[in-house]
Amino acid sequence: MKSNSNGALSSISLSRNDVPAPDKLKALFATNRGVLKKTVQKLAKFNQRQLDDIVHKLHHEAFGFYDCLDCSNCCRSISPAISHNDVEVMAKKLKVRPSDLVGKHLKLDEEGDFVFHTAPCPFIDDDNYCQIYSHRPKACREYPHTDRSRFYQILKLSLKNAEVCPVVYAILMKLA
């Protein structure tokens, strides 16, 4: 962040050109990994409330013009953590027993959370629509988490997400 004055913060904004094409993101992330890491270290020292304000503003700007249907990187490359409640909700939508859903599509990760055992997600279709959208897991609804409060708590996670999500990448690069 170039300045921590309120005026400078409120003038930071994102435009369409700041958000990279999804298929270019991995290479861009590799090139700018050092910059992104330093940005996250710098943001960790920043006023927490102001950090939330600016990140939320950039989040809403970006998702005002950016359509996730043009991307789907998250659904195609990482799995959300899936709770037991998510399993119940998804199974209801799919009209299957929760145990059958678990057996067919889920596994436990090292932290004991259910995750999809394949990537891309089994419920993404060829046009990037989620086949269980209204019943998708909570973590899918909340990804990429750039509108959550206490953003400072997920700075390290956001650095990882910048390799997957063009909007997270754009936000962090804007704050470099």
Ligand code: SF4
């Ligand atoms: S459940 Fe839907 S939103 Fe979640 S990863 Fe799969 S396709 Fe994406």
Ligand code: SF4
């Ligand atoms: S949340 Fe990010 S990674 Fe997922 S589809 Fe939208 S822009 Fe792409």
